Amino acid sequence: MASHIASMPGSGIRRVTELAWSTPGAVVLSLGEPDMPTPRHVLDAAVDALDRDDTRYTPNGGIPALRAALARRLRTAHGVEVPPERVWVTAGGAQALHLALTLTLHAGDEVLVPDPGYSTFPMVTHVLQGVPVPYRLLPAHGFVPDPEAIEAQIGPRTRVLLLNSPSNPLGTVLDEAVVAGLVDLARRHDLWIVSDECYEAFTYDVPHVPAARFDTDGRVITLHTFSKTYAMTGMRVGALVVPDALVPRMAAVQESIVSCVNSPAQYAALAALEGxxxxxxxxxxxYRHHRDLATELLDAAGIPWLPARGGIYLWADVRHLCGDDVEAWAARLVTDHGVAxxxxxxxxxxxxxxxxxxxxAGAEDLRVGLGRIPRGRRAPHHRGSDREPLC
Structure with a gap:
């Protein structure tokens, strides 16, 4: 086995979730699996493709109608003008991320990844023999990136700045000034930006700001997915939007990884966009209702939380309950209290x-699961402290 694979860390999310799956009666609040059906017209489009035996290879970039529909959606929803040839259909957001970093990294290159941030960011970097360099997102700053602190971490091997808004796991949404500043930072240091915008359909009282809006010289690569927006997690359809300079090599790179996404799922995605x-x-x-319900339950338990302005997750502060080992505490929460x-x-x-x-998760699962968290002592409320509650 390749040494960089043998030393690759596993997923802490999977560990606690699999423990819950093997624990009778446990409530799983650890996975972002929509608790709602895939829309009927989306399923029908996939079935129709199967019925007419439309199961052959498609072009590497995806069926032309889907690429055109994605380009239209970016224009109408976010004001980003993208020709269809720059839109590439991928096997979910996960393959879009893998493809983006494949296109931009040499072995040993560094990727600036958010910390806390989606666990797959450093994992994919590791798989491609890059070096993940975490940039800290601090409670005192509302977990929003600090451009000056990021700039101080840029070195001669830094190649990519990875952004995520709305954030998984934080629920933060970067505003226009922050996004523009980060794109400018990348421009000044000649970095690629890989912008994960997979939760762009879910923002609450604030707009989604795409990084591509500020891209003047073709350095922004954007990830999208149908998984959460249309409850299509298992169909594995996403999209990667690339700058003009990468288009000539895209077909060969996509061919080497997946050739193309399965055609029935692509027709389902087209129906999702056009229906x-x-x-x-x-x-x-x-999700907004669930956010409000969860924050009420956490307030009752004396557990602080970060206001979620987007996405499908809530970030909660349990330092007063777990001490210095939240992973062990989360495991005991499953075995002793039945919630993941x-x-x-x-x-x-x-x-x-x-x-x-x-x-x-469903509203009842949230009520039951969050109700099982042991109360312990209430979180401290010290003004000026990094433990000051964020709610």
């Missing part, structure tokens, strides 16, 4: 003492 959007609007209302929360340390050292709660 009624009421299920997306209903999902956004549901994703330990914050699974998202980087900066997540120690925090947990991620999935708002994609």
């Amino acid at each position: 009624p959007q009421d299920t997306v609007e209903e999902a956004a209302r549901t 929360l994703a330990p914050g340390s699974a998202f980087g050292p900066g997540g120690e003492g925090w947990v991620r709660i999935s708002l994609a």
Whole structure:
């Protein structure tokens, strides 16, 4: 086995979730699996493709109608003008991330990844023999990136700045000034930006700001997915939007990884984009309701939380309950109390003492699961302290 694979760390999210799956009666609040059906017209489009035996290879970049529909959606929803040839259909957001870093990294190159941040960011970097360099997101700053602190970490091997808004696991949404400043930082240091915008359909009272809006010289690569927006997690359809300079090599790189995404799932994704959007609007209302419900339950338990302005997760502060080992505490929470929360340390050292709660679970699961968290002593409320509650 390759040494860099043998030494690759596993997922702390999976460990606690698999423990919950083997624990009778445990409530799973650790996974972002939508608790709602895939829209009927999306399923019908996949079935129709199977019925007409449309199961052959498609072009590497995806069926032309889907690429065009994605380009239209970016223009109408976010004001980003993208020709279809720059939109590449991928096997979910995970393959979009893998493809983006494949295109931009040499072995030994560094990727600036958010900490806390989505656990797959450093994992994929590791697989591609790059070096993940965490940039800390601090409670005192609302877990928003600090451009000056990031700039201080840029070295001669830094190649990529990875952004995520809305954030998994934090629920933060970067505003226009922050996004523009980070794109400018990348421009000044000649870095690629890989912008994970997979939760762009779910923001609450604030707009989603795409990084590509500020891209003047073709350095922003953007990830999208159908998984959470349309409850299509198992269909594995995402998209990667690349600058013009990368287009000539895209077909060969995609061919070497997956050739193409399966055609019935692509037709399902096309139906999702072109059909009624009421299920997306209903999902956004549901996640907002679940956010509000979860924060009420956490308030009653004396557990601080970070205001979630987007995405499908809530970030909660359990330092007063777990001490210095939230992963062990999360495991005991499953075995002793029957509820699984994703330990914050699974998202980087900066997540120690925090947990991620999935708002994609059903309302009753949230009530029951969060009600099982032991109360312990209440969180301290010291003004000026990094333990000051964020709610």
